[in-house]
Amino acid sequence: MFRIICRKELLENIRNYRFLLALVICLVAIPLGFTVSQKDYADRRQVYDDTVRDYSESHKTVGDIMQQGGAAFRPPSVLGFLSGGVESILPSSVETLGYITASGANVEFNNTRKIDNPFMALFGRLDLAFIVSTVLAVLVMIFTFNAITGEKERRTLSQIMANPVSRPVAITAKMAAGMTLLAAAFLTGMLAGTLLLVVPGLGPFSGTKIITTLVVGAGVSLLFLFALYNFGLLVSSLTRSSVTAMVTLLSFWVAMAMILPKGSVVVAKILLPAKSQSVVDLEKNQVRYQISNELGAAIVYLTETTPGIKNMTTEEFFKALKAKNPAVEAFEKKQGELQDEFKAKTEAALERIDAEFDLHKAREAALALNLARISPVSCLVNILTELAGTGFMEEAKWRETRTRFKQILDREIASKQHELGFKDMWMSSSDRFNAKAPAPTVPAEPVPLERRLAAVWVDLVLLAIYGLVFFAGAYVSFLRYDVR
């Protein structure tokens, strides 16, 4: 009997064009989305490669970095077609601001922003996350809204139930048939899209890693469609008319896709407010300025209290320095200690501000993310985005890269410099470092798939749970459904 109902459902969905609709949409949207994203990626990759080549040609030595400033660039994500995520608001590079002095490199994100294509930002991207969470979600609604209510309205449900068939078998058959068709349409689209990416055999897309990620992405999407399909069945078996079922489904979808995730961000911001980046930047600026003023005052005090130095003119001082005058050398040493002390003080103060900000941001983000997980849609989007390497892991990694770049520059360049101030003269010498040494770089390390999956295991488990819970709900409510 299971097979008969299954076949009936399959034929019905094929006959009333639903399967055709699903197939056409998947075959159009997925390959188109992949191709457009791939073109976009290829353009950005080209610019990235050119930029990196240009940079490494012009920044061969430490001396080049001293003169022109250093930078590290973020490679665009190959898998952006899975989900654009937050990639377009991540800074494309980190760079030094001003000269690298003994007090350390000032490494900041390049936030220079002129949107490359304002209409892309306004109208959104056609990535897999959008296709599955919006386009296919709508398809699922079309497949399920009248799965039960429709049959009741047409009075065919009571006829089916008049046969010796148990209700569990009937609902399972309905689910299996619909899901099979949907999965077939989706996987066909995915296959077509993947072939389009792989066949030209262009570098990044031939790797097995990408295929593995794509397969995982397709699996996760199916898991989501399974959950949503069961939810549609649940709603259809709880309502008496098809239009009500459709409107209810739509309402829930709006709640799941938009209100919950967006609302969770607002709730998190209200409950655990954090400062804004520009305020933190300004505060850090202020601390730097204040401490450097204090250092200036301390050096003035040192100059005035060191006998023999106080009355020297600048010219005399530097002559004495050249002649290795012991008083001047002692002064230089003391000033060096002072500078080190204030440098440590600045670093500690800045680190404190950063750590506090990071902590607040992390708390806020965790609350927002966890609240949003109530919705299967945000679970799906989160998984796809992390798989694509355009999500929050990437953002955190990018911040880490900035810190590492600063550490490298400080170790290789700043710590090897030496400054000496006297009255209104400020002299910096770089006798301890080799300007011809190769320029330090910070290597980009991609996050392996296992670590990406480990970060989203909660979402994966939740998606599976949602699927099962919704099916159980549909099952129970269908058992009690009045088929008359």
Next chain:
Amino acid sequence: MMRVLFLKEIREAFASRRFWVVLILCLILIPLGVEVSLKDYQTRLQNYREAVRIYQEQTKTASDLIYQGGAKAFAPPSPLSFLSLGLELVNPNIAESKYKSGEPPAVMRLINSQGRDNLYEFFYGPLDLVFAVAVVMSFLAVILTYGAIAGEKEQGTLRQVLSNSVPRAEVLLAKAVANVLALLIPFLLALAASLILIEVQGNPITAVLGAWTSIGLAIIIAILFIGAFFNLALLVSSLTKQAVVALVALLLLWVSLYGVYPRLSSAVAQIVAPSKSEARVALEKAQLRRNIQKERDAEIDHLNQTLPDDITSPAAKEGMKTQEEIRNRYEAKLEEGWRAMDRDIEVREGKRNALAVAIARLSPVTSFIRPMAELARTGRLEYEQFQGGVRRFEETLNRDIFGKYKMTLYKHAVLFDSAVLPVAAPVFTYVPAAPRAIVRDVLPDIVLLVLFNLVFFAGAFVAFLRYDVR
């Protein structure tokens, strides 16, 4: 007869449960969206105010401006962002002249530092009126209308209605008016509730120039957009024989119009009329800078070799002067080069954007989303306005501060001319785009939306006249 028909349709539309579900959905979704957007706006406003306050405290004189992280100009967030968040999170919100090694001092760079502040907002997308209308209301228009004709035919009631002495035109008109009311009344009620909500909260939107004009136009555009989808649904319903087929065809149209077309239109414009990306421009600017610097440093080195070690000698003074001239010359050359690049980019982008707008206008969804962003002051016009304001500010800075502040490198010493330092730092004031410019920009879209409505309705009318009711 028209009255009888109209009353029948009205009764049918309003007595059904779906009307109440729609009403509740609208009454929850739209005011909630407005409330959430307002809260979001208030956070951004607070951040903006805090940043401006700290900056102004830190930067009172030109000396602060030179020694403390440079001049900054801030763009305020838009209080109308509840209409459309548009490009608010991606448009630059700050311009700064932070000194980067090798750059001319007062080239202000437009930056967006709020990426980390709004990471999750960006990720999950906005809950603004554009979302409520473009996704939910258009979808509702489809669901509530797909059975208007094909459904009645299936139930056999259409035949009965037409067996009376009533012209088909009246039947269709009554249907259209009653159904559109059933759709628009919940929407307008929810909108009214939202506006009351805004008023109750101390009305933050009055701060904007022409706020009510914008809101009024936004409502008109929204109604026209919902009408376009409604008429499209009516057209499809009167072209099909089965309600389910009508629904499937409509959702295919909906997915193409909302999901696929707008997203492709921007890509197509980029492919047909390509413009350089930000990163490409940065690369080319860096290359130009390096070339110019190389020439300059060679010239200065050459000069320095001919000069004595003693800073105080007259020859050294002469040398310093020459050096300054060289520096100024190359700086001007660099600035001119960069500006030429910017102009070139502007021309290319202008072409690309014009094409994108033209392509976008072919679909009711895009001719709804784009003007909404402009009306909410979160679109391209506002960005261009900020950019223009920053350019003027940059000129003031160069004229009053950086042009008068001179630095000379003499072998190992740095010498400053610091007469300008105590002067008060110039303050940037933001001038928003003129309401008239916005209205002019959105007018063609309004006309197009009216046309979409007329064409779809006319199509439905003709199709219904020829409809086989058996």
